[in-house]
Amino acid sequence: xxxxxxxxxxxxxxxxxxxxxxxxxxxxxxxxxxxxxxxxxxxxxxxxxxxxxxxxxxxxxxxxxxxxxxxxxxxxxxxxxxxxxxxxxxxxxxxxxxxxxxxxxxxxxxxxxxxxxxxxxxxxxxxxxxxxxxxxxxxxxxxxxxxxxxxxx
Numbered sequence: 001x002x003x004x005x006x007x008x009x010x011x012x013x014x015x016x017x018x019x020x021x022x023x024x025x026x027x028x029x030x031x032x033x034x035x036x037x038x039x040x041x042x043x044x045x046x047x048x049x050x051x052x053x054x055x056x057x058x059x060x061x062x063x064x065x066x067x068x069x070x071x072x073x074x075x076x077x078x079x080x081x082x083x084x085x086x087x088x089x090x091x092x093x094x095x096x097x098x099x100x101x102x103x104x105x106x107x108x109x110x111x112x113x114x115x116x117x118x119x120x121x122x123x124x125x126x127x128x129x130x131x132x133x134x135x136x137x138x139x140x141x142x143x144x145x146x147x148x149x150x151x152x153x
Contacts, residue, residue: 014033041077099137
């Protein structure tokens with residue numbers, strides 16, 4: 001499954017993390033609810049934890065809500081990491097990458113994006129590597145397609 005934050009095809013888990021901003025007589029809650037990979041999970045957890053610790057205490061209700069969010073986020077984080085560990089141990093299904101005409105069919109809708117990246121001076125091999133990873137095509141087919149577009153410009 002793809003991470004909702006970075007779009008990497010990695011093991012993801014759905015989490016809901018919260019932080020509170022206390023404002024003496026008011027408060028505001030912020031939530032991240034998404035399927036996240038291991039790296040994005042860590043970033044989101046620390047983002048919410050640091051904001052809870054620094055901004056959450058300023059108000060009577062906020063004081064108690066912040067404690068609840070801190071504990072809830074820790075439990076959610078630990079459970080999510082455990083779930084990722086379990087799913088990592090399971091054998092991942094082998095996904096067949098698209099080749100030849102299938103790869104071309106998959107990559108053609110992104111021709112404009114590839115041309116724009118080439119015009120901006122991005123490295124063709126980096127573009128091909130990203131296209132192959134994001135769209136599940138063989139790396140050599142993506143490289144050939146990017147080179148074909150580069151030669152046509």
